[in-house]
Amino acid sequence: MLEFILERGNYWAIIGLMMIGLYICFAATNLIKRLIGLGLFQTSIVLFYVSLSRVDGGTAPILFGADWKKAKGYGEESHGGDHAADASASAYDSAHAYTSGGLENVYSNPLPHVLMLTAIVVGVATLAVGLATIVRIREAYGTVETDEIREMDLDVAIAEAADEAEETQAANGTV
Amino acid sequence: MTGFEGANFAIELLNVTLLGILFIVAIAIARLRSLFAIVMLSGIYSLISATWFVALDAVDVAFTEAAVGAGISTALFLAAMVLTSRTAKAEKGAMKILPLLVVVATGAVLIYATIDLPGFGDAMSAANTGVGMEYIERSKTEIAIPNVVTSVLGSYRGFDTLGEVAVVFSAGLAVVLLLGFGERSLGATVRREDRAEPKTKEGEGE
């Protein structure tokens, strides 16, 4: 039971952080604070992916030590250039068979790292678009509080409706 | 992180400490109203999560998070804050309770879902036995560069990365279209001044 909890404690903590981000998104009326909540949410998703990719006893996915030396020796050999096509092909096969037998060191899974690395950069780019939209909202409404914006929208809609009603009344009256 | 006894315990301790700090910072962000403090705390949050990424072996992600989260996005938030407002209004009444209920319910569902997830650090989990490990084994013979993250990013998944770069570029374009070309843009002013008198003195736009 304790092992079960220890193995999943990380996920639960990350979900807690995620929920704090979600709460900020829901509860804050200030649009900038909402975007920061969204940022917290995004960071915790990145944390979750990276947690999943970790391997016990592993290290960062950069080949080192014996793993890399073998690969390098192999690379230099193949760059000799005087290999016949099938000779280099067989060298390739043997090298591949050798490596797929196993690596000297344990590495964490690199794939989630790649996905999250690009997600972070794309995240900041889309964040910039959100902020630009907020700046334009501020210039149009004079505020970035959602409830005030909603009130103003409502006022405008009511006024427009009243205008329309007046116009139709006037039109009916004259005809 | 291999080779000596007690390494696992140290990492566990690091995990707990960093997660604790992350929680404190996140709750502070949720409770504060001064946007300046919130933006600075979000930068701190990014830096601490970058530290945690290092503990989780994701050095490239940590690097990106530290540069992007603490550098660029803080600068962008500050730049946007100057143009908008400096304090957030306090949440009131129903706006405090209702989101809390929704959030607790969502969190409970997600935690229920984690029961089926593989354990932390499980080398045999579905995520860690598929194509990701294949990349590590084949990268050194096929690409011959030691940083597997770069080889996956550039070569195996180069098409993905092309898409990401296109997204970044179009986001930049969208921001420029939203803000940049108008008569209120300083770039246009600087250009106009330069055209009017080529030798202007420094620090004019203050």
Next chain:
Amino acid sequence: MNGDHHVILRVVAKALIPIISVFGFFVHFHGEYSPGGGFQAGVILAVAIILYSLIFGIAPCMRAITPGFARTVAAFGLFLYAAVGFWALAMGGNFLYYDALFREAPGGHLGQHVGIIVIELGVLAAVAGSMVAIYYAFAGRVSEIRDEDW
């Protein structure tokens, strides 16, 4: 920036900004051997420019690196990346299939290395250019909050 109260900041920044730029390029060209790559390097270079504009004012920064130049660099980066893809196509491989770049025998790695460095250069240019353009768009707006209000 009329008084002397930013003098320490300016002196330190003058020393720091070249180091930040060099570090950005180190991260880029060493990205195959250590953590780093085009994304991080682009962001670091953009940060160097943003730091300059924060300390010496946005107008001198815009004269040194014009917003149009930043946008051009961003577009050029995306173009460079896609161009490598089409290069591979022209040499008879699939899109972005680097082994085809120099028509190497199996086991050769020159195409992979050149392809990765060039597309990382494209990423560097696109990310740095986009980030600087985004920052200029925000910082170039006329703000309604004065410095004294902080």
